[in-house]
Amino acid sequence: MYSRIAGTGSYLPAKIVTNADLEKMVETSDEWIRTRTGIERRHIATPEETTSSLSTEAARRAMEAAGVGPEDIDFIAVGTTTPDLIFPNVATLVQARLGIHDTPAFSLETACSGFIYALSMADKFVKLGESKCALVIGAECLSRVIDWTDRGTAVLFGDGAGAVVLTPSETPGLVTTLLSADGQYQDLLKFPYGVSFGFDKLRSGAKAGIQMKGNEVFKLAVNTLSRLVDQTLVKGGIDKSEIDWLVPHQANLRIIQAAAKKLDMPMERVVVTVRDHGNTSAASIPLALDTAVRDGRIQRGQLLLLETFGGGFTWGSALVRY
Ligand code: UT7
Numbered sequence: 001m002y003s004r005i006a007g008t009g010s011y012l013p014a015k016i017v018t019n020a021d022l023e024k025m026v027e028t029s030d031e032w033i034r035t036r037t038g039i040e041r042r043h044i045a046t047p048e049e050t051t052s053s054l055s056t057e058a059a060r061r062a063m064e065a066a067g068v069g070p071e072d073i074d075f076i077a078v079g080t081t082t083p084d085l086i087f088p089n090v091a092t093l094v095q096a097r098l099g100i101h102d103t104p105a106f107s108l109e110t111a112c113s114g115f116i117y118a119l120s121m122a123d124k125f126v127k128l129g130e131s132k133c134a135l136v137i138g139a140e141c142l143s144r145v146i147d148w149t150d151r152g153t154a155v156l157f158g159d160g161a162g163a164v165v166l167t168p169s170e171t172p173g174l175v176t177t178l179l180s181a182d183g184q185y186q187d188l189l190k191f192p193y194g195v196s197f198g199f200d201k202l203r204s205g206a207k208a209g210i211q212m213k214g215n216e217v218f219k220l221a222v223n224t225l226s227r228l229v230d231q232t233l234v235k236g237g238i239d240k241s242e243i244d245w246l247v248p249h250q251a252n253l254r255i256i257q258a259a260a261k262k263l264d265m266p267m268e269r270v271v272v273t274v275r276d277h278g279n280t281s282a283a284s285i286p287l288a289l290d291t292a293v294r295d296g297r298i299q300r301g302q303l304l305l306l307e308t309f310g311g312g313f314t315w316g317s318a319l320v321r322y
Contacts, residue, residue, distance in 0.1 A: 003126035003134070003166040004173035005322060006068070009061025010162040010290035011054050012043040012277070019155070026151040033155045038253025042158030042278030044143045050084045052093035054161035055139040058286070059094060065293075066165035068133055070098050073165075075134040076105040077122050079114020079282035081311070082141045083107060086195055094137065110181070111189070112249050112310020114138050114282030115162070119306075119318055120177035122166050134166040138282035145191050147209025156251075157210070158278030162286020175303075175319040176236040178228065181312050185220065188213045189311040221251065221309045222258045228307055228317050229262055236319040240264060242303055245292065249308035250274035250284040259307065271297070281310060298322055 018041045019030035033039055045054065055078055063069065078091040085093075091105035110117045115138025125131040139161035148154050166174075189212045193202050202208065225248075233240055240263045248256050250273050260270045271292040273284070280287060285306050292298040300322060307317040 001127050001129060002169045002171060002173035003123045004169035005164045005320060006167040007062045007064070007066025007165045008163070008286065008290040008293045009058045009063070009065055010160065010287045011057035011061065012160045012287070013045045013049050013054065015044050015046060016041050017044050022155050025148060026154055028151045028155055037156060038272070038274050039155065039278045040275045043160055045141045045159040049141070051080050051082050051139045051141045051161070052084045052090050052097060054141070054159065055090060055094045055137045055163070056097040058139065058161035058163040059098060059135055059137055062135070062163035062165050066167070068165055070100045072133045073098070073100050073135050074103050075122060075125050075131040076100070076103060077118035077134070078107040078137040078139060079110065079118040080107055080139050081109055081111050081114065081281055082144060090139070110310070110314040111312055112251065112281045112284065113179070113308045113312070113314035113316045115285050116177065116306060116308050116316035116318055117179055117314070119164070120179055120316065123174045123177055126166050126168055129168070131166070132168060135163060136166060137161060137163040138284070138286045140281045140283045142210070142281055145210055147207065150209055152214060153210045153212055156279050158280045160277060160280045160283045160287050162283050162290050164286060164289070172321050175238070175321060176232065177316065177318045178232050178235055179316040181314040183312060185313045188217050188220070189313070218252065218255065220313065221255050224313070224315055225255070225259050225307055225309055226262050228315055229259060229305070232305065232307070232317040232319060238303070238319060243305050244269065244302035245298055245304045246270045247285060247289050247292065247304050247306045249310065250277060250288060251279045263305070
């Protein structure tokens with residue numbers, strides 16, 4: 001028994017912030033942002049929109065594409081670093097919004113790897129016969145945790161959500177997934193306060209935002225993703241020439257280009273959305289996947305390599321026969 005992606009969906013807030021808009025907020029330039037990151041614009045949630053509301057819209061679209069209804073869903077996993085609340089978890093909020101009852105519903109906080117971690121969990125439930133229709137979501141409202149006066153991070157991130165529905169299949173489907181992490185790098189990319197650490201500071205109004213040593217993260221991301229690609233191909237028993245599409249985490253165009261080079265893949269076979277979405281962390285891969293499915297680039301039967309790297313550090317991949 002395998003799992004397969006029966007449908008994809010995504011949702012972006014309507015509000016767009018361009019590089020030109022950011023030039024008015026911090027000392028930066030469209031030229032710097034485009035050449036160093038590949039980003040031109042990003043979507044930003046309104047105060048009324050939340051991670052669970054974006055997730056719900058993405059989920060509705062994935063369920064419609066898969067031809068399933070709320071009564072069919074029997075498992076919900078959401079990867080996110082920016083939950084609506086400390087608890088209940090985002091997946092339960094999505095469950096309620098969709099009118100789904102009596103299913104497992106949980107969220108995972110593995111930063112940019114959240115969707116791949118959630119996908120890997122769901123794959124196991126489907127493979128074991130414990131789920132017949134799993135909803136897997138990656139969603140973020142990163143705009144809420146950005147320090148909008150820090151040009152080193154404010155220009156990078158965006159909001160959005162992507163989702164897939166997994167169903168059982170006699171043939172893969174998900175060929176293999178690979179997950180990993182190394183907590184020794186926790187200080188290179190983090191939000192400095194949480195619940196059991198620094199909550200009092202947040203309560204008393206301390207200024208806080210995502211902190212990143214960009215240059216060090218960049219080098220580790222390129223090296224780790226290079227190793228990850230090799231390990232994934234070996235684990236899946238696949239030669240790199242067999243991959244039809246690379247669907248990478250969208251943090252920086254230069255990191256994506258390095259991964260494509262490693263695979264000897266022309267950029268025409270790489271799904272790139274960072275230009276329009278910025279870095280949406282856990283949402284970036286399902287957003288990119290849905291974009292390329294809906295515009296007709298990704299076709300049924302093709303082999304996809306999904307790969308990600310983010311805060312923790314955490315990283316992971318999935319080889320998917322779509
Ligand atoms: O998704 C999770 C994983 N995250 C990533 O993978 C992100 C990895 N890192 C990166 O993408 C890149 O390191 C950044 C895009 C964040 C930065 O690019 P960089 O080429 O590594 O630049 P840098 O940090 O080395 O900074 C170069 C210069 C510095 O000025 P000096 O010291 O050379 O005078 C920065 O102060 O660029 C300056 N700078 C900016 N200038 C204009 C930093 N941010 C900006 C900005 N606008 N927004």
